Amino acid sequence: MSGGVIIIGASHAGSQTAVSLRQAGYAGVVTVIGDEAPLPYHRPPLSKDFLSGEKSIDDILIRPAATYAGADISMRLSTRVGAIDRKAKTVLTDDGHALTYDKLVLATGARVRRLPVSGEDLAGVYYLRDSADVTAIKARAQTAKTAVIIGGGYIGLETAASLRKQGLNVTVLEAMPRILQRVTAPVMSDFYRRIHTEEGVQILENVMAAEIQASKDRLNVITACDKTLPADMVIIGIGVIPNTDLAEAAGLTIGNGIAVNEFCQTSDPDIYAAGDVTWHHNPIYDNHIRLESVPNATEQGKTVAAHITGNPKPYNSLPWFWSDQFDLKLQIAGLSSGYDDVIIRGNNESGRSFAAFYFKDDKFIAVDAVNAPRDFMFGKMSLTKGANLDKQKLVDSEIDLKSTVIKP
Ligand SMILES: Cc1cc2nc3c(=O)[nH]c(=O)nc-3n(C[C@H](O)[C@H](O)[C@H](O)COP(=O)(O)OP(=O)(O)OC[C@H]3O[C@@H](n4cnc5c(N)ncnc54)[C@H](O)[C@@H]3O)c2cc1C
16 A cells, blocks of 8 residues: 555544544645554543443544545554554555555653552452443443542542442542642642542541552551552553654653644654644743643644645644533633642532632733533633733633733
8 A cells, every 4th residue: 555644543533533634634645543442532531421321432423434534534443553664665564564644743642550460450440541441441330339430630530530430339549648639739639639538438538558469359548657558440541651662662752741832743844743742832822831731732733734724824722621420511711830829719618509710920821611611711812812911800700701801
């Protein structure tokens, strides 16, 4: 097979790149190679509606099969790429094919970080990244009564909420002093601790898992402080590592991910990267970052397609994200890291709807909005426009959001 665009990774970034290429009029061969069996599917529902059984794999497909067929996009699923030969401009698949490309796109995403303790590979211990993982978790959850979740980040907490809703007794272990510590302010951690506790989830912070032992048909999680937590199943969610191996072996520049420019080109101009795997410059924050978010994967897929089809549009998107737990829809716009002040609007202490606005050097930088879509939309729009907000007005929820904008 010769020429065209080959995309490695059949998920959010890969699917978007392929479809955007066709939408932009690309007439060459487009091939998407992915090592999972299903067509590209939405990954966020895995820890939410797919885990709770409300949605099937068909319900969460990003696009139906007919879209790829209709756009003449060749989907080579259950196929892994083992190597890239940049000189010959070929990729080698594990089933022994060498495919030639004009342009190559690495949309290889990320894989789970493994917990470095003994017993993490026992039967009944799960990681959560793909639909096969969650299918196995769902099967076990049908008979399990008790689950221990190691990791109190968004995925751990969403999984806790889904399993709790199914009636399991759930304990979350977080090694850091507070849940969500890596990604948000203490006020958000306090809020989610309260909600989970109210819903019957046990949250243990500052507690490290030291070992997992099999005990008859159950498991015991042994903590570093020598506590034993019995469980029918254990789920580990302690973050991900970008899949940079192929790029590294091919000699491309790597940072905290595959380094790309504003057009998502790697250090080889014929090779692009998009999605969770990229280490890119965000012009809004003037910082090099790696994002784990669907909107980023989608936008970067579009950026790649635009550049390949000769209509370059530099990537310039505001990071945004969401998380669903119980009846709470958290929407996040911007990056709060480095903040020095947080203004709360609404009732975070006893209610279930509020927003946290983050500031750095008196400049508005991010918002976390819980069941507060107007605050989210307003914050997102203000950040996109570079508008600053008046903290004194913001704190008073009687004052209309629009009048909190500081006129330049
Ligand atoms: C449980 C869960 C919940 C999430 N919730 C949210 C949320 O609420 N909101 C949000 O914005 N984001 C969420 N995310 C993150 C979001 O899913 C990711 O940001 C998104 O999937 C990134 O898409 P991607 O295409 O870059 O990479 P991925 O989705 O990681 O896909 C990469 C694909 O490439 C394949 N691959 C890798 N190497 C090879 C190879 N050598 N050959 C062939 N195939 C290969 C992988 O198997 C995978 O299928 C969640 C993620 C998970 C796991």
